[in-house]
Amino acid sequence: MSESFKEYQSLLTERAIIIVIAITLIFLWSVNQISFIAVAVTTSIAAGLLVQLEIKRRMETLRSKRVAETEKRKKAKQGAQSLRANALNGVPSAILLIDSNHKIIFANKTAKELLGDGIVDNDAFLYLRQSNFVTALDKVLTGGKKANDLIRYTTSQDRSFDVTVAAVTSTEPGKEKQRQAMVFFYEVTSLLRTEQMRVDFVANASHELRTPLTSITGFIETLLGPAAEDKTAQDRFLGIMQREADRMIRLIDDLLSLSKIEMSRHVSPDSDVDLSNILQTTATTLSRKAAKRNIEFNLDISENLQNVRADADQITQVLMNLVGNAAKYADQDTRVHISAFPTPNNRHMQVTIRDEGPGISPEHLGRLTERFYRVDTARSRKMGGTGLGLAIVKHILLRHSSQLDIKSKMGEGTSFSFKLPIAK
Numbered sequence: 001m002s003e004s005f006k007e008y009q010s011l012l013t014e015r016a017i018i019i020v021i022a023i024t025l026i027f028l029w030s031v032n033q034i035s036f037i038a039v040a041v042t043t044s045i046a047a048g049l050l051v052q053l054e055i056k057r058r059m060e061t062l063r064s065k066r067v068a069e070t071e072k073r074k075k076a077k078q079g080a081q082s083l084r085a086n087a088l089n090g091v092p093s094a095i096l097l098i099d100s101n102h103k104i105i106f107a108n109k110t111a112k113e114l115l116g117d118g119i120v121d122n123d124a125f126l127y128l129r130q131s132n133f134v135t136a137l138d139k140v141l142t143g144g145k146k147a148n149d150l151i152r153y154t155t156s157q158d159r160s161f162d163v164t165v166a167a168v169t170s171t172e173p174g175k176e177k178q179r180q181a182m183v184f185f186y187e188v189t190s191l192l193r194t195e196q197m198r199v200d201f202v203a204n205a206s207h208e209l210r211t212p213l214t215s216i217t218g219f220i221e222t223l224l225g226p227a228a229e230d231k232t233a234q235d236r237f238l239g240i241m242q243r244e245a246d247r248m249i250r251l252i253d254d255l256l257s258l259s260k261i262e263m264s265r266h267v268s269p270d271s272d273v274d275l276s277n278i279l280q281t282t283a284t285t286l287s288r289k290a291a292k293r294n295i296e297f298n299l300d301i302s303e304n305l306q307n308v309r310a311d312a313d314q315i316t317q318v319l320m321n322l323v324g325n326a327a328k329y330a331d332q333d334t335r336v337h338i339s340a341f342p343t344p345n346n347r348h349m350q351v352t353i354r355d356e357g358p359g360i361s362p363e364h365l366g367r368l369t370e371r372f373y374r375v376d377t378a379r380s381r382k383m384g385g386t387g388l389g390l391a392i393v394k395h396i397l398l399r400h401s402s403q404l405d406i407k408s409k410m411g412e413g414t415s416f417s418f419k420l421p422i423a424k
């Protein structure tokens with residue numbers, strides 16, 4: 001039953017009572033049982049009571065309407081607040097709201113993952129202990145709009161964040177305005193890592209180029225000075241200088257091809273490539289070099305080998321580097337096994353280059369594809385290595401949505417394998 005119907009009903013009942021009383025009084029007056037004055041007074045009192053009742057009811061209706069309105073507004077506000085909390089929980093950066101007593105009054109999902117589940121209602125300085133946090137929070141909570149500087153925050157897991165602390169004012173109706181601080185964490189871990197890699201790369205490349213250059217300039221000085229008249233020394237030194245110059249050329253070629261590969265990184269290769277042909281050409285090209293150390297290539301190519309979707313030049317470079325390495329680092333008088341087979345689901349061709357060399361100990365395996373990483377730098381240099389071969393392989397395979405799988409057993413040898421998608 002609706003509110004207004006109930007109201008109408010009670011109004012009718014009250015009026016009926018008054019009318020019944022009035023009729024009864026008039027009847028009593030008509031049969032001379034009561035005086036006219038008594039009738040008038042009683043009827044007035046009843047009417048007064050009725051008016052009073054009506055006023056009371058109206059007041060009651062107004063009050064309940066006001067309560068309903070407040071309730072509605074409260075619900076809408078709670079809805080908006082939970083919507084805001086939900087939105088902040090969806091933000092992938094950690095966000096904290098801290099009140100004027102340094103208490104954390106809100107932490108979004110990412111903040112809880114970063115600083116711990118139970119951080120809300122705790123003192124912010126339990127988690128943000130650095131002195132610059134204390135200064136920034138105090139500054140913001142006592143009047144400043146924003147602490148100017150970014151604060152670098154590093155976790156024990158080596159994650160780094162640039163943190164800003166900004167002032168917000170709480171505007172809850174009926175409550176005094178309060179100063180609060182919003183702390184926003186922007187993760188810079190990968191940015192810092194990339195920056196560090198760039199710095200390391202420039203330093204390594206400069207060092208790699210500087211070593212042969214220093215050697216060449218040293219020999220030039222010797223040739224101009226003490227060895228100016230010594231024909232035998234001159235021949236020997238010129239030979240060394242040529243080797244060093246060749247090393248620099250190889251290094252620059254590798255650096256250039258690495259940057260070229262990185263530039264084409266997001267362009268997927270789209271030609272059909274005859275893998276068998278590339279494998280055989282690579283083996284033929286390198287067999288003379290391998291024969292000098294009495295290393296023999298053993299080719300095992302499946303009859304079901306199909307064309308792959310790839311960049312022929314880049315896959316040739318991958319194979320030249322891997323088979324070349326096997327020929328360089330495997331023991332003399334051994335064999336290098338080069339195989340290519342379709343994978344069981346017949347969607348890829350798997351290529352494997354396995355040598356019977358000394359093997360690589362496990363601690364090096366994860367770092368072999370880093371630029372300039374070598375297990376034995378002196379040996380690599382002696383064999384004409386630049387330390388960039390496997391980095392080039394890794395980046396070419398990345399462009400082919402593939403990866404290099406390295407397995408090694410000390411004393412038994414190493415195998416490098418990768419998969420390429422069969423051309424449709």
Ligand code: ADP
Pocket residue numbers: 321325326329330355357358359360368373374375376380381384385386387388389390391414
């Ligand atoms: P490098 O120019 O020095 O050969 P790479 O990037 O091609 O550079 O290889 C990195 C290092 O990995 C090499 O210096 C070598 O120590 C090791 N390595 C690569 N291939 C083999 C292999 N088949 N057997 C043993 N060690 C290898």
